[in-house]
Amino acid sequence: MIKVGVIFGGDSVEHEVSIISALQAMENIDEEKYEIVPIYISKDRHFYTGAALRDMDTYKYFDNMKKFVKEITICRKGNEIVLQKIKGLFGRNVNTIDVAFPIVHGKGVEDGSLAGFLETLSLPVVGPSVLGAALGQDKVLLKQVLEANNIKTPKYVWFYDYEYSTDKEKIIENLETLNYPVIVKPANLGSTIGIGVAHNRNELTKAIEDALEYEKKIIVEQMIPNLMELNCAVCGNYEYSETSLIAEMKMKHELLTFEDKYLGGSKGKGIKTSSKMPTSMSNSEFEIPANISEEMTKEIYEISKKVFRVLNLKGVCRIDYLVNKETNEIYVNEPNTIPGSLAFYLYKPKGKDYKTLTDELIKSAIKDYKNETRKTSSFTSNILSEYNGTKGFKKGIK
Numbered sequence: 001m002i003k004v005g006v007i008f009g010g011d012s013v014e015h016e017v018s019i020i021s022a023l024q025a026m027e028n029i030d031e032e033k034y035e036i037v038p039i040y041i042s043k044d045r046h047f048y049t050g051a052a053l054r055d056m057d058t059y060k061y062f063d064n065m066k067k068f069v070k071e072i073t074i075c076r077k078g079n080e081i082v083l084q085k086i087k088g089l090f091g092r093n094v095n096t097i098d099v100a101f102p103i104v105h106g107k108g109v110e111d112g113s114l115a116g117f118l119e120t121l122s123l124p125v126v127g128p129s130v131l132g133a134a135l136g137q138d139k140v141l142l143k144q145v146l147e148a149n150n151i152k153t154p155k156y157v158w159f160y161d162y163e164y165s166t167d168k169e170k171i172i173e174n175l176e177t178l179n180y181p182v183i184v185k186p187a188n189l190g191s192t193i194g195i196g197v198a199h200n201r202n203e204l205t206k207a208i209e210d211a212l213e214y215e216k217k218i219i220v221e222q223m224i225p226n227l228m229e230l231n232c233a234v235c236g237n238y239e240y241s242e243t244s245l246i247a248e249m250k251m252k253h254e255l256l257t258f259e260d261k262y263l264g265g266s267k268g269k270g271i272k273t274s275s276k277m278p279t280s281m282s283n284s285e286f287e288i289p290a291n292i293s294e295e296m297t298k299e300i301y302e303i304s305k306k307v308f309r310v311l312n313l314k315g316v317c318r319i320d321y322l323v324n325k326e327t328n329e330i331y332v333n334e335p336n337t338i339p340g341s342l343a344f345y346l347y348k349p350k351g352k353d354y355k356t357l358t359d360e361l362i363k364s365a366i367k368d369y370k371n372e373t374r375k376t377s378s379f380t381s382n383i384l385s386e387y388n389g390t391k392g393f394k395k396g397i398k
Helices: 015-027 062-068 113-120 130-137 139-148 161-166 168-178 201-212 258-263 294-310 340-350 354-373 389-396
Strands: 002-009 034-041 047-049 070-077 080-085 092-097 099-102 156-160 182-186 196-198 217-222 227-236 241-249 315-324 329-336
Touching: 002 015, 002 092, 002 354, 015 034, 015 340, 015 354, 034 092, 070 092, 099 113, 099 354, 113 130, 130 139, 130 329, 139 156, 139 217, 139 294, 139 329, 156 161, 156 168, 161 168, 161 201, 161 217, 168 201, 168 217, 182 201, 196 201, 201 217, 227 294, 227 340, 227 354, 241 294, 241 340, 294 315, 294 329, 315 340, 315 354, 340 354
Parallel strands: 002 034, 002 099
Antiparallel strands: 034 047, 047 070, 070 080, 080 092, 156 217, 182 196, 182 217, 227 241, 227 315, 315 329
16 A cells, blocks of 8 residues: 655644644545555654644644654655654664655745655655745745746735845835735745735835744735635646636635634635544635636636646646736736645535545656656766876866
8 A cells, every 4th residue: 555644734834724734635535545644844843753643632732742653754765765763772664655745834844845855755746846836935936937927917026124124215115116005925925924915104114024024035016906816726747737616715804814714713615624623724715616707717727727837836736816807807826836725625616526636646746756767867877986086086177
């Protein structure tokens, strides 16, 4: 049976959201086909494994629950990827994994950091590559790539914290060329954390100060008037991609807040979880399919596949759109390269349930890995054999 290491948590402000998403996914991986191996990254960046990590109560009292899990490191031994217990004089293998399934959100994990580590181990990985993850996480670089490929995104200005502290007045004046209202965002966070709307200079400076609590790089965007927010997911790889149905988000505020998404009182639609597991994204009210024209639907499908390809993505990605309802102009807001709940709720009304989605993602990761291993990655010749110590090295380099 294939062992799937579901990796989640991490040193991120979206730590708890990652736990919710991962527990949901583990409930929806076919255990007749796969053995689930939970791998939790704590906020202090320690790795743990154990069956207790599949219970939400474990995280409410984690310091007291550590005796029921094992602290481990992940390494390659021969042809196996091993979870090795690190306490004691000698490392002891406690498990192995065949496929990595990262379900992480935010800076330090979703931004390509974890993908890079896993790729050095040489094993199949579900989800974006290092490059795709990095581009999806950094909102400034993302926009620059979208613009280079003629994909419309809201007007923006960005800056670093030191630039703001050095010449605040100049930065503010530059930002006000966007015209109010504007949205202030930390460049590398998600789940609407640290984001604020500003209608005047006082609100702008406060929103910037709030965002700087989380991030050194800030982006300020022009707010789209007559706003309708749409979501569309894409799953697949560079060879094949499939779009979900399109959802229209029901806005309670000028933008969906963290509280709307995860702490609200709405029951949402179509997401069922066990009594021990809270919902993720289920508290955001949405309508599927969105009440939009056939022409707009087709255009969003085309843009979604283009974004997926341009950003070098694989796995499943949810792309968020901003639409001006009066002009029907469509803007890409951002991709979520490892979306909350893996965006299964966008595929379910199409006839693809959560278990089918996770099965397809795992199979696709294995296929991608096999294709990649067929490519030349290193040479059998050793150029170092031509050098004779430091002298040979200096002589050989010109």
